[in-house]
Amino acid sequence: MEKPDEKLGEGFLSSLNDFVPPWLDLRSTLSTGFFLLAGFIAALVVGWILFPMILYSKQPQPINFNHAVHIDEESGIEGETETEKCLYCHEFREDGSFAGIPKIDKCIECHDDPESSIGETLEEKEFLQNYVAEEKEVSWFSYYRQPDCVYFSHIAHVNMGKQECFVCHGDHGKSEKIPVYQQNRLTGYSINIWGKRLSGWKTNTWDRMKMDDCAECHTKTGHEENNACFVCHK
């Protein structure tokens, strides 16, 4: 029996109709499918785009810091290698522990004069007046703070393993403006630990700082013995 074409409207649907069992209403099935698909896409948008935006709080650092100026070959810190320049401020203590973000004393070593010519921009002036002159610590947010159960030895990687800073920290040391600090509202960890992509996709060694990334590098560089649990856990 021939079906009236004007009722279905589309040739595609009518050709499909020959294959579907008579009890199945093709039109309502397709519209249900369309809504399911739309809902699925909406859920994906919420999960992959909106949720990450809500998940991380954004806090600007109290003051900008220009890494690039400080490692500049002409006016910056002297040093033969890039690592040596980094280590001038982010130094090792005598017992081999890592000092991390330097204290204001380290800044004052060079910027001791509040009236000095270094304060060219407004932000630099503000830094000299509010922090250097008053010897007040800057309350920096740390981008790379690991969870409490993690032990990491910088000196083992930098001095012994001869790893460059950028392997884990990327081009942070060459940036002119430090990024906004993003903190996971649920876990309290910085976005640099999980990585900027929620899916965990990474293209560079410095994209993430999770256990798998540490283990991956240990395995690749032939230090599998350092994948033992207690090496990085405490």
Added chain:
Amino acid sequence: MKKDHGHVGKKYGMVIDLDKCTGCGTCMTACAAENNVSVRKDESDKERSITWIQLYQISNGKKFPDTRYSYFPRPCMHCDEDGRGGHHPSCVSVCVASATKLDPHTGIVSQIYTRCIGCRYCQAACPFDARYFNWWDAYFPKEKGLERYLSPDVSPRMRGVIEKCSFCHHRLMRAKNQAYAEGRREIEEHEYITACTEACPVQAITFGDLNNPKHKVHELIQLPTAFRLLERLNTKPKVYYLSTKDWVRRLADNYRPGEFKRLSKGS
């Protein structure tokens, strides 16, 4: 699966001289302070309190004037094997979450609190009762200022996980850092000792690398007075004891009649 894992490198171990031990309990206190061991509101409830190194009192059971007492400090034994031919300690082979592992490079049995699921299989499997379960979240009375004494080198445990002696593994990492800062790869014998070893007022505890002939522990475990707890279980513990007293050595294991060999005549 690799059958013969062996100790490729170091094998840290401990020798405790029971003839020197006075049972003062300084090792327990030093251990608790070093490793952020939380306190219970009722510390007298010994079934629930946590002591990484436990002090046992033993007696020869004789009447006065022949009564003798001795003390057994018992940390985690860091066993090498499970005693039935398996090349993992019994706690490791039962762990369903891979939260505890024997590191073949140091011989130390690790316990990762964030990985532990709290099934307590390892606690049941341990022949030495060296593992403790956190029934509550860590508690450090604030008004007493105890939380200010917490060590940043050891992560405090959460409710629902097992914890145990780690041979102060963070001290090994600290010693390594110091060595690296001085451009050395290897650490000296005295640079890595556990908190209990350091605190013992009579120096009854000696700590070092059992595989290294230059270390004192290597020499001590060769002594005829050296023995281990429950040695016939064959779990190959890395904690050795020294005692010249036969009754102490006899209590360290379950001997069948005629099986125990005396060191000296009498006593």
